[in-house]
Amino acid sequence: CSWGDSFKETELDVDLAVIAGEWSLALDTCAMWLLGFNDMQPGEPRSICDMVTCPRCYMGDEQPGCPLPTDAGLRGPFGTGISGPMFGRCPREMALASLEDVWMTTLTHKQVSAFNQAHGWFFWNFRTEFEPHWDYLEAYRRGWFPKNVSDTAALLALDLCASASDTELQPLANELPPAPGQADFAPPSSAAQLFELLSLA
Numbered sequence: 001c002s003w004g005d006s007f008k009e010t011e012l013d014v015d016l017a018v019i020a021g022e023w024s025l026a027l028d029t030c031a032m033w034l035l036g037f038n039d040m041q042p043g044e045p046r047s048i049c050d051m052v053t054c055p056r057c058y059m060g061d062e063q064p065g066c067p068l069p070t071d072a073g074l075r076g077p078f079g080t081g082i083s084g085p086m087f088g089r090c091p092r093e094m095a096l097a098s099l100e101d102v103w104m105t106t107l108t109h110k111q112v113s114a115f116n117q118a119h120g121w122f123f124w125n126f127r128t129e130f131e132p133h134w135d136y137l138e139a140y141r142r143g144w145f146p147k148n149v150s151d152t153a154a155l156l157a158l159d160l161c162a163s164a165s166d167t168e169l170q171p172l173a174n175e176l177p178p179a180p181g182q183a184d185f186a187p188p189s190s191a192a193q194l195f196e197l198l199s200l201a
Contacts, residue, residue: 001161004117017119024124025133030093032083040081054090055129092131108144113155
């Protein structure tokens with residue numbers, strides 16, 4: 001949330017419009033090849049990555065190396081870490097189980113609210129094959145983004161950042177409709193409760 005104030009201060013300091021760019025909803029660096037082809041940075045990723053069935057080759061199975069073999073491990077060349085398809089599975093960020101929609105919607109609304117304080121923003125990718133945290137279209141389809149990201153008045157009316165510091169977990173309560181199947185779900189009110197729920201899943 002504090003990014004919004006930072007954008008305003010920067011615009012006053014340099015007397016130029018600020019555009020916030022290349023942001024995503026990722027909580028870690030698990031997305032395949034994010035830090036380079038078959039590469040990763042030292043100390044990354046900082047959490048356990050999910051391995052999901054790789055998507056079909058978008059240019060068809062006739063292109064070299066397609067379809068991806070399900071009986072072959074990671075193929076080189078290699079960088080300083082591991083980030084590539086293995087045995088037909090590809091790395092991506094771990095989903096937050098039943099909490100995914102609640103927390104991603106909260107995070108997205110807060111980020112959009114902050115970035116709207118600048119003169120514009122752009123999301124990292126319009127579309128990816130299988131990583132919703134980097135995919136604007138998929139995140140929008142899941143309801144994580146506001147229906148109209150340009151409606152700054154509606155976002156400001158929600159007052160998303162008024163009572164919480166950037167590090168507190170404050171899910172949106174009544175302002176957002178529940179995700180399908182979560183009508184009776186009460187979001188956790190603290191990080192400890194969130195981690196307790198995740199350990200039960």
